[in-house]
Amino acid sequence: MTEATTTIENKTGIHARPASVFVQKASSFKSKVQLKAKGKTVDAKSILMIMSMGLVKGTEITICADGPDEAQAVAELKALVDAKFGED
Amino acid sequence: MAEKIKGKGVIAGIAVGNILLAGQNLDSFIVAYKPGTKAAEKKKAAEALVAVADNLKKSIEDFLAKDLKEQAGILDAHRMMVEDPAMSGTIDEQIDISGSAPKAVIDAYESTAQVFEAMDDEYFRGRAVDMRDVGKRIAKYLLGIKEPEIVGKVIVAGKDIEPSVIAGLPTDKIAGVILGVGSTTAHAVIIAKTRAIPTVVGVGDGIAQIADGDPVILDGETGEILIRPSDEERKSYDEKIKKQEELKAHYAALKDKPAITLDGKEVELVANIGSPADADAAVKNFGATGVGLFRSEFVFMGKTDVPKEEDQFKEYKAAVEHCATVTHGEGLCVIRTMDIGGDKPLPYIQVGHEENPFLGYRAIRISLQRKDLFMPQLKAILRAGVYGKAAIMFPMVINVQEFLAAKQFVEDAKMELVHEGKEFSDNVQVGIMVETPAAAVMAPALAKYVDFFSIGTNDLVQYTLAVDRGNAQISYLYNHFNPAVLRLIKRTIESANKEGKWAGMCGEMASDPNAAIILMAMGIKELSMSAPSIPRVKERIRNITFTKAKEILDKVMEMEDGDEIKKYLATLG
Numbered sequence: 001m002t003e004a005t006t007t008i009e010n011k012t013g014i015h016a017r018p019a020s021v022f023v024q025k026a027s028s029f030k031s032k033v034q035l036k037a038k039g040k041t042v043d044a045k046s047i048l049m050i051m052s053m054g055l056v057k058g059t060e061i062t063i064c065a066d067g068p069d070e071a072q073a074v075a076e077l078k079a080l081v082d083a084k085f086g087e088d
Numbered sequence: 089m090a091e092k093i094k095g096k097g098v099i100a101g102i103a104v105g106n107i108l109l110a111g112q113n114l115d116s117f118i119v120a121y122k123p124g125t126k127a128a129e130k131k132k133a134a135e136a137l138v139a140v141a142d143n144l145k146k147s148i149e150d151f152l153a154k155d156l157k158e159q160a161g162i163l164d165a166h167r168m169m170v171e172d173p174a175m176s177g178t179i180d181e182q183i184d185i186s187g188s189a190p191k192a193v194i195d196a197y198e199s200t201a202q203v204f205e206a207m208d209d210e211y212f213r214g215r216a217v218d219m220r221d222v223g224k225r226i227a228k229y230l231l232g233i234k235e236p237e238i239v240g241k242v243i244v245a246g247k248d249i250e251p252s253v254i255a256g257l258p259t260d261k262i263a264g265v266i267l268g269v270g271s272t273t274a275h276a277v278i279i280a281k282t283r284a285i286p287t288v289v290g291v292g293d294g295i296a297q298i299a300d301g302d303p304v305i306l307d308g309e310t311g312e313i314l315i316r317p318s319d320e321e322r323k324s325y326d327e328k329i330k331k332q333e334e335l336k337a338h339y340a341a342l343k344d345k346p347a348i349t350l351d352g353k354e355v356e357l358v359a360n361i362g363s364p365a366d367a368d369a370a371v372k373n374f375g376a377t378g379v380g381l382f383r384s385e386f387v388f389m390g391k392t393d394v395p396k397e398e399d400q401f402k403e404y405k406a407a408v409e410h411c412a413t414v415t416h417g418e419g420l421c422v423i424r425t426m427d428i429g430g431d432k433p434l435p436y437i438q439v440g441h442e443e444n445p446f447l448g449y450r451a452i453r454i455s456l457q458r459k460d461l462f463m464p465q466l467k468a469i470l471r472a473g474v475y476g477k478a479a480i481m482f483p484m485v486i487n488v489q490e491f492l493a494a495k496q497f498v499e500d501a502k503m504e505l506v507h508e509g510k511e512f513s514d515n516v517q518v519g520i521m522v523e524t525p526a527a528a529v530m531a532p533a534l535a536k537y538v539d540f541f542s543i544g545t546n547d548l549v550q551y552t553l554a555v556d557r558g559n560a561q562i563s564y565l566y567n568h569f570n571p572a573v574l575r576l577i578k579r580t581i582e583s584a585n586k587e588g589k590w591a592g593m594c595g596e597m598a599s600d601p602n603a604a605i606i607l608m609a610m611g612i613k614e615l616s617m618s619a620p621s622i623p624r625v626k627e628r629i630r631n632i633t634f635t636k637a638k639e640i641l642d643k644v645m646e647m648e649d650g651d652e653i654k655k656y657l658a659t660l661g
Binding site for chain 2: 012015017020042043045046047048049051052054
């Protein structure tokens with residue numbers, strides 16, 4: 001299992017569009033991908049679960065993946081969050 | 089003998105069909121359901137998710153093929169909720185608890201809906217409705233309740249019909265609409281209006297007397313609804329239906345004739361539209377000579393991000409081109425810039441929770457602060473102007489400063505287009521909606537700067553009289569003939585004419601033939617309405633003289649009571 005922690009920096013947090021971008025990316029990997037924040041762990045391939053976390057700017061999140069492409073999944077997803085989902 | 093219930097007829101016409109209840113209660117079906125083993129139920133649930141997603145995909149394709157993008161957008165969001173991987177897990181957990189697949193599905197989506205409902209963000213809260221909708225859809229599949237197998241025409245009935253329900257049905261299959269609530273401006277009614285579907289609202293608890301599948305006759309004029317009519321009763325309506333057909337034929341013959349009084353005064357009758365396809369239908373089927381209000385919200389709805397200039401340009405260009413097919417290429421297409429606020433929140437417009445969105449951060453107030461939203465829209469309209477005649481209209485303006493600021497954006501948009509080397513029209517008129525009492529009172533000042541006014545009566549009446557148009561208890565106060573409203577309208581029209589500008593109207597009032605004649609007497613140039621209303625208004629104008637209309641107006645302006653005015657005008661029709 002690989003994991004990485006980062007902080008959400010884009011203004012609107014993980015809103016509908018970033019959530020859908022994040023989920024599409026997560027779904028492109030074979031590994032099981034999870035997102036941990038605020039003491040909860042959810043399936044990172046589920047847009048409903050991601051949106052229901054109510055992730056705002058400044059929230060610390062941990063991305064963890066378990067499977068054949070886990071390292072790549074964590075790296076790419078973290079990069080996406082750090083690039084503010086291409087927003088701002 | 090049939091049972092009779094009565095509401096308020098809002099869209100005239102007789103409809104005959106079987107009832108399709110919106111918001112069907114599944115409780116009795118779920119109680120009667122005989123579940124198998126837990127493993128079997130889980131398998132059934134998983135299969136149902138796949139099947140329902142497939143059905144949705146098919147419907148989405150059908151809608152897209154017919155250019156019905158709003159409907160397709162709503163269903164696509166629903167498809168994502170069906171295919172969400174988290175749901176299958178939650179459903180399985182629920183099956184472990186209750187042992188029943190349909191109940192588990194309802195409960196799973198209900199619990200997710202509750203999570204969203206508790207969120208701070210208005211947009212997410214609004215999604216709870218969709219999740220319950222999706223849960224029901226899957227449960228119905230599991231229970232073997234067919235998605236309305238529409239054989240022949242149906243009359244859709246419900247206490248309050250979600251816009252997504254109307255959107256999800258092929259509109260050519262809807263014969264009529266019955267609403268429990270009293271609103272004549274509910275989304276369902278607005279959609280029904282653009283398609284001339286006979287509609288009765290405000291039947292209240294009467295809705296409980298109607299069962300799914302009941303044969304019903306509905307009279308959209310009188311508001312009468314006959315449930316399970318006898319053969320004789322059906323026959324008694326044959327005459328009315330025949331008359332309706334004759335009237336339709338008569339209206340069809342009026343299509344290409346001008347809206348001109350017996351003594352030669354002409355008024356433009358144009359259409360309110362929500363999509364370019366509506367413009368085509370308005371021009372071809374109802375004889376609209378242009379578009380007086382293109383509600384651009386539909387370009388913004390159902391998107392997760394700010395709509396691109398290029399995408400908007402395509403929509404506006406199509407509408408402008410449809411208008412250019414009439415009046416020797418002079419048919420004008422008035423495009424209203426975004427009129428969205430906290431009541432219809434979007435993912436890319438953060439309004440936050442407001443006590444009163446209709447008095448809040450909305451429309452031009454957002455546009456002026458959000459260059460990223462406003463500029464692409466203005467540029468798209470200016471570019472569309474090349475293909476005919478386009479006009480830009482700002483909603484919710486309350487003072488001269490707002491107009492001047494917005495006008496500056498238009499000039500900036502032109503500069504950007506020049507720099508980008510894109511072709512645009514420099515002859516796009518720029519005007520405002522007069523829909524706040526402030527704008528009407530300040531009309532003499534505003535008229536100096538604008539190219540035109542378009543009076544939006546739905547909001548003007550609501551704001552002037554402090555009456556919520558959706559509140560059935562006080563809807564008797566909502567009257568566009570209220571003398572206070574009439575004075576504001578008259579002032580607005582006269583102010584425009586005095587400055588050599590023109591005034592039009594794009595609210596519900598414009599579709600009232602009795603209102604049309606007094607508005608004409610006040611000096612209005614253009615009346616914009618849902619296209620099916622055009623022939624009725626045209627008929628009235630063609631059978632009166634301008635002199636007579638002015639006499640009527642004089643009398644009306646002497647009266648002090650809105651109901652008295654309404655009654656007086658009704659005796660003339």
